[in-house]
Amino acid sequence: MIVTCDNCATRFRLDDKVVGDRPSFRAKCSRCGHLFTVSRLALAEDPVVLEEGHSIDDRGGFHTITVCNQKGGVAKTSTCINLGASLALLGKKVLLADFDVQANLSVLMGCRNNRSFFDVLEAGKPAELTKAILKVRPNIWVLPSNSRMALSSKKYLNQDGFEYVLQKHLEPVKDFFDYILIDTPPSIDFFTLNALMASDLAVIPTQSEFLAINGVNHIENIIGVIGEKTGHRLDYRILVTMYDQQNMASQVIMKQLRHRYGARVLDLLIARDPRLQESQIVRKPVIYYDKGAVSGRQYLDLARRVDALRRPAAATDAGLGAR
Ligand SMILES: Nc1ncnc2c1ncn2[C@@H]1O[C@H](COP(=O)(O)OP(=O)(O)OP(=O)(O)O)[C@@H](O)[C@H]1O
Ligand SMILES: [Mg+2]
DSSP states (O other), rough: EEEEEEEOEEEEEEEHHTTOSEEEEEEOOOOOOOOEEEEEEHHOOOOOOOOOTGGGGGGOOOEEEEEEEESSSSSHHHHHHHHHHHHTTOOOOOOEEOOOTTTTHHHHHTTTTOOHHHHHHHTTOGGGHHHHHHHTTTTTEOOOOOOOHHHHHHEEEEETTTTGHHHHHHTTTGGSSSSEEEEESSSSHHHHHHHHHHHHOOOOOOSSHHHHHHHHHHHHHHHHHHHHOOOOEEEEEEEEBOOOOOOOOHHHHHHHHHHHHGBBBBOOOOOOOOOHHHHTTTOOOHHHHHHTTTTHHHHHHHHHHHHHHSSHHHHHHGTOOOO
């Protein structure tokens, strides 16, 4: 790795082993004595040559995805982890941002009691974000949550522009990742609003059960209000989770969902799968726990769909092009 002193511009060759997996580290220049922070998130990739006519819009598709539903226990966290792990297996660099005080994602990814986004806000410097981000598996990084996250809404909810805080902080690290997936709590609050404002797609997991439509309606309204008030238009897709093929009621509700939301209901679904629950006991994404698990294969299919959606040419063939 080449590190350049940001005071005297001397360039140093540094052995990667010295810094290990840390996303950022402090360095001292032996020439001028200057102390500075090096972010590997920014350094890790060769620069992309931006050719004329290759504007950022040509890249197309979704990059930051919020997984949300104010209904509890619908598999938001499970979807975030397993969609993220599947994208990582496809060779994508994925950041899982835990934006839920329950910190379930952090616990399941083995990042309990680490620095959270709240600690980054308290430090008062956006660059602190890179210190909070941890690499947990090949191609997977986590921005953990912890119990202090609860203080974020109390402290920042009444400040002007509170809903842009996450978006602003993600900006400097965004280009390092192919995907950023944000897990949210079962409520529409500081965290969910920030997540939606930072995203270009919302994935709304829902069970195929009687009250599902209420939950999806609510998020749909919030997305509409965000668009009207701020001009931030984000797309959304509905993912049916924990589907039970044998259950007649599930089949009927599934039809109702399709009737009400059309192509926004993904035409693949995630089955109720005991292997997924087992995988959480050992804190592994299901595809790492059991390559043959039904839900693991379905999340892998979902990852392929989401990734196809990023490439404009493939979008209409992917069955996701309801925009
Ligand atoms: N496909 C599945 N098959 C079986 N169980 C599942 C599946 N997906 C999720 N679960 C289980 O359902 C429960 C709720 O899942 P999860 O924690 O992901 O939901 P959530 O929407 O994030 O909940 P919360 O609203 O509390 O944040 C967990 O016990 C999880 O193991
Ligand atoms: Mg959750």
